[in-house]
Amino acid sequence: MEGAAEPGVAKSSSPFGRYPGGGQKLLGSPPDWSNCRSGYGLDLARVTGVTTCAYCGLDLTETFNQWLLMSVDHVIPKSEGTRLGIEPAYINDMFNLVLACAGCNAFKNRYQLPGELAAGLDLRTPQGFVSLRDQVFAARARLIAERRALEMAEYERRRWAKPLSPPIERPRRRVIVGPAAAGAGPGPSATTD
Numbered sequence: 001m002e003g004a005a006e007p008g009v010a011k012s013s014s015p016f017g018r019y020p021g022g023g024q025k026l027l028g029s030p031p032d033w034s035n036c037r038s039g040y041g042l043d044l045a046r047v048t049g050v051t052t053c054a055y056c057g058l059d060l061t062e063t064f065n066q067w068l069l070m071s072v073d074h075v076i077p078k079s080e081g082t083r084l085g086i087e088p089a090y091i092n093d094m095f096n097l098v099l100a101c102a103g104c105n106a107f108k109n110r111y112q113l114p115g116e117l118a119a120g121l122d123l124r125t126p127q128g129f130v131s132l133r134d135q136v137f138a139a140r141a142r143l144i145a146e147r148r149a150l151e152m153a154e155y156e157r158r159r160w161a162k163p164l165s166p167p168i169e170r171p172r173r174r175v176i177v178g179p180a181a182a183g184a185g186p187g188p189s190a191t192t193d
């Protein structure tokens with residue numbers, strides 16, 4: 001278990017150093033891609049021992065509500081893998097996957113690699129692939145941290161903790177007992193202003 005994330009503070013240190021083989025070796029593709037939280041995300045957490053969002057550090061197994069945010073991110077996206085002619089076996093291998101919270105995962109959609117990142121790398125070897133993966137992870141972690149900072153500023157500006165308008169006054173109910181209620185039947189009767 002990692003420490004709880006500070007809100008808005010992005011941790012960009014790569015989780016791959018904690019993976020078996022230091023994240024340098026093929027680990028296999030998760031067998032069950034049908035469901036994240038009880039399938040491929042769970043498998044990834046079990047195999048790597050990492051249960052936190054790779055981008056913000058939120059522990060995705062600590063509470064039920066955090067578990068609901070669990071998603072898995074392809075660091076080198078599938079679309080970019082196809083474009084660069086990378087083996088699908090590498091793209092879908094756990095050494096290209098990280099756990100991410102739903103918020104961070106949504107921030108990096110449609111990421112395109114700058115062309116120069118892949119230059120000079122032999123992407124048909126695990127070494128070349130891992131070298132590209134680490135550069136892409138660092139680049140995307142920076143982008144996600146920037147986006148989180150913008151979102152945090154927006155959150156603070158909105159001051160969600162305060163109601164947007166005063167609560168509406170509801171008519172008070174008044175219970176009348178004693179002589180005023182005489183003849184109104186047994187027990188106290190209630191009326192409104």
Ligand SMILES: [Zn+2]
Pocket residue numbers: 053054055056057058100101102103104105
């Ligand atoms: Zn996150």
